[in-house]
Each structure stands twice: as structure tokens, then as C-alpha cells.
Amino acid sequence: MPVLLNIRSRIESLPELQKKKQNNAKVRAFTSRIENALTDLKECVEQRTCYLVVFPDAMLSKTVDAVKQSKLQASRLVEKLKEDFDAISSSDTDKKVTRIGERNVEAKTEIQTSWKRQIDDVLRPFVPLVDIVREAKLPGNQDILASMEWLRARAMSPPNTIELAKKIRNTLDALRHSLSELDLEGPGGEFLKRAVRGTAKPKDLLNDEVRHFLDEKDLWDILTIRVG
Numbered sequence: 711m712p713v714l715l716n717i718r719s720r721i722e723s724l725p726e727l728q729k730k731k732q733n734n735a736k737v738r739a740f741t742s743r744i745e746n747a748l749t750d751l752k753e754c755v756e757q758r759t760c761y762l763v764v765f766p767d768a769m770l771s772k773t774v775d776a777v778k779q780s781k782l783q784a785s786r787l788v789e790k791l792k793e794d795f796d797a798i799s800s801s802d803t804d805k806k807v808t809r810i811g812e813r814n815v816e817a818k819t820e821i822q823t824s825w826k827r828q829i830d831d832v833l834r835p836f837v838p839l840v841d842i843v844r845e846a847k848l849p850g851n852q853d854i855l856a857s858m859e860w861l862r863a864r865a866m867s868p869p870n871t872i873e874l875a876k877k878i879r880n881t882l883d884a885l886r887h888s889l890s891e892l893d894l895e896g897p898g899g900e901f902l903k904r905a906v907r908g909t910a911k912p913k914d915l916l917n918d919e920v921r922h923f924l925d926e927k928d929l930w931d932i933l934t935i936r937v938g
Contacts, residue, residue, distance in 0.1 A: 747811050754818055763875035829861065840858050898920050
């Protein structure tokens, strides 16, 4: 964040900009565009930070690269204008500012699509269990159902504050814990609870009662195998 603020202050302190920006339409247009681009860039950095609070292992490589390139482009632009302020109205400068904006869009798009996919992937295995909770009216069902609906609504857009990101993370953890503690009897129920916790073993599927349980509840499609 200090890098972005530094770029902004360096642009605003350019002597020629201070002298001309009040009466030059092109200068005012440039100032507005670069400020908007830097604001978008700042939002991308903040969104990525919030995203990682919930999913610390997320890569978001396109976002990282886009933000890095935008910072570099803006910094180089400042240095160019120091040397030749008249370049502020050149087509090359216009293309550079446009490219900064395009990179910001790329970064935001990856964050948005990746966030929804990751939330959906986390919640998908919970759906059958939540359905069981709803149908059987198990103890604590209202809290479980409310948490599930709240998290589904959060999947539409990534958090934009650390506070919201922490709430999403904590709600996910609490929901996972609640579902893993469900009073489901028998080998099938125990297997399902272990699966929710991520501790189920492939050899458990050799148990006839476990397979019957999965058949009866139509749960096979939610199972995934992770190696390592």
C-alpha cells in the first residue's frame, strides 16, 4: 500500500502538474484517469489481502502479476513525465494509463471468479449433510442452516474488509465443526463425518455398510480424493 500512496504523491507533486492542472483540460483528464486507476489498484490489493485471510493457500497468480505490472507501469510513467511533461497528452501515455486500467480489470476478474469457485467447492460437500440436518431436524439445525445460507450469499463477491473476511473464515470453521459433530450413527454416518473433517480414508469405502449408506443418501458425487 505505501508504494501506491508514494506513486500518487509523486504524480500530484510534479511541478508542471501543479502549475497547469487548473486550466488544462488534458491535464485534468489525465489526473482523473490516473487517480481512478490507482484507486482500482488499491482495491485489488485490499481484496487479495482479504481473500487470503479466508483461503491463505490461494495462488491468484494473475492478480499478483497484474498488480505488480500496474505498479511498475505507474512508476515508470511518473519518471517519464518528470523528464518530459508534454508527454502527458501523448498517445503513448494514454495507452499506458489504459493498460493500467486493463490490468486492474484482469486482477479483479480473477479474484471474483476464483473466490466464487473456491467458496462453492468448500460448501458443496456440506450440502447433503445440511439437507440431512434440515430433514431430520437435528439439534442445532437452525444455526447450521443459517450459517449455510449466509455463506452462500457471501459467495457472490469476495470480502472487501478484513473484518468480513475473518467472519467468513470463522463461520466456515464453525459450520465444518458443527457438521462433523452430527449425531449420525453407524459406519456410514461416521465415515461421512470423517469426510467432512477431511480425515476419511479410501479403504473405508470397502465397508459394505459405508457403501450402502452412500447409495441410500446419494452421496457418492460429493466425494473427492486428495493425494498427498
